[in-house]
Amino acid sequence: MNNYRSPIWALALLAFSIFWVSSARSAQLPEFTELVKKASPAVVNISTVQGAEGSKPILGPNGQPLPDIFQEFFGRPHPRIDEGQRRPQSLGSGFIISDDGYILTNNHVVDGASQVIVRLSDRRELEATLVGADERSDLALLKIDAEDLPVVKIGRSADLQPGQWVVAIGSPFGFDYSVTAGIVSALGRSLPSENYVPFIQTDVAINPGNSGGPLFNLDGEVIGINSQIFTRSGGFMGLSFAIPMDVAMRVSDQLKEQGYVSRGWLGVVIQDVNKDLAESFGLKKAAGALVAQVMPDGPGDRSGLRDGDVILSFAGNPINLSSDLPHAVGATPPGDKVKVELVRGGKSLTLDVTVGELPTDPRQALSSGKPAKQANRLGVKVVELTSKQKGDLEINTGVVISEVLGGPARSIGLRPGDVITDVDNQPVDSPKQFSKLIADLPSERSISMRLIRRGRPGYITFKLPE
Structure with missing residues (x-):
């Protein structure tokens, strides 16, 4: 009898174990039902009406449409509007932050729109007024004429940690109120398109139409606004x-x-600051932001910052990566005086730095803050190298790029701080000689240029338009 019952008990025990493990795993997974039920009414769909010229693709530095990688994906690409037509284009999402009708979304969702239409969860469609937009952060604030609206709960993104569950609600490909979930993958990410936003990276499934939609934590609080994806x-x-x-x-x-x-x-x-630079500057580890150039008469120049300073802390915020500095500086109110800890010549130093205001024209942010002059045919402004820069690079001639204003310079990836030593196999002696050299170059022919970037020389080629 015992031999007969033993296999049955073993099977029963196995079945119970499988059920217990499955139940335990299920208990560990979050439940999003109530969160979605409470939060969805405050999420909206946003459409726009473009002018007769229609919507335009985002253009890169070379004037061509951006590649798929890091393209602003929500609603892009979307069909062009034929000349003379004006019809709504479903572009993205948004969410209500006040019961009197203020709505947050992405700037690229409403950029260039002649009319913005907001569709609420109760299917009402209301025209919105653009209160203001900020291209640098890709944010826009809208206002609709309505009262007693459902609103989201605002959370603190500073409390986020990698590994936390998050939920997105939006309208991917026009499918309203789609819910996707995932985890926070990383914090404080810097993207090529923006240096002043410390992005939250997630593995939440986001697609065209989610743009401007909310990202919730498990408490149902909005801790982020879905903005971009990395995609091939x-x-x-x-x-x-x-x-x-x-x-x-x-x-x-x-x-x-x-x-x-x-x-x-x-x-x-x-x-x-890489390992070699850290060693050369007398640092114990590769950390901080190395000042490659101080703009004349800028806030840093007036506060005593110098080329070659390695900034380790700004207003009490540690600067581990160079990308940490723009985040910290951008969040500081203009006019504030802050403590900046740095290493200069192998010695630690603390400066009192008065923060200036970032110019509205991004070109001026790369200069002394004075209006930018017209660029040469290459699309750059250059200044003389200092004796120290020449000594550090072990060169006798050359100029350093202070501004990249457009044209061929952007398409070939030139950057402020690049040192140009030769153009078309001719040495560059001064800014004046450089301008004349560029002016005399032939059009539509490959021109070689020798650059030094971060101490490393190399050659690139470019063509000048007619």
Whole structure:
């Protein structure tokens, strides 16, 4: 009898174990039903009406449409509007932050629109007024004429940690109120398109139409605004990026109060510190932001910053990567005086730095803050090298790029801080000689240029237009 019952008990025990393990695993997974039920009414769909010229693709530095990687994906690409037509284009999402009708979304969702239409969860469609937009953070604040609206709960993105569950609600490909979930993959990400936003990276499935939609934590609080993805295909590939809500609310408050956003500015060109640079500057580890250039008469220059300084802390915030510095500076109100800890000549030093205001024209942010002059045919402004720069690079001639204003310079990837030593196999002696050299170059022929970037020389080629 015992031999007969033993296998039965073993099977029963196995079945119970499988059920227990399955139940335990299920208990560990979050339940999103109540969160979605409470939060969805405050999420909206946003459509726009473009002018007769229709919608345009985003153009890169070379004047061509951006590649798939890091393209602003929500609603892009979308069909052009034939000349003379004006019809709504479903572009993205948004969410209501006040019961009297203020709505946050992405700037690229409403950029260039002649009319913005907001569709609420109860299917009402209302025309919205653009209160203000900020291209640098890709945020826009809208206002609709309505009262007693459902609103989202605003959370603190500063409390986020990698590994936390998050939920997105939006309208991917026009499918309203689609819910996707994932985890926070990383914090404080810097993207090529924006240096002043410390993006939240997630693996939440985000696709065209989610743009401007909310990212929730498990408490049902908005902690981010879905903004960009990394993609080679144009669709979701596991890398999504959201604007932190702490940043978004600062921008929203300023847009509401003054219609534009003020950011802190140092007026310096910086670069990462690698192992070799750390050793040469007497640092114990590769950390900080190396000041490659201090713009003349900029806030950093007036506060005593110098080329070659390695900034390790700004206003009490540690600067581990160079990308940490723009985040910290941009969040500092212009006019504030802050402590900056740095290493200069192998010695630690603390400066009192008065933060300036980032110019509204991004070209001026790369100069002394004075109006930019017209660029030469290459599209750059250059200045003389200092004796120290020549000594550090072990060169006798050359010029350094202070501004990249457009043209061929952008398409070939020139950057402020690049040192140009030769053009078309001719040495460059001064800014004046460089300008004349560029002016005399032939058009539509490959021209060689020798550059030194971060101490490393190399050659690139370019063509000048007619």
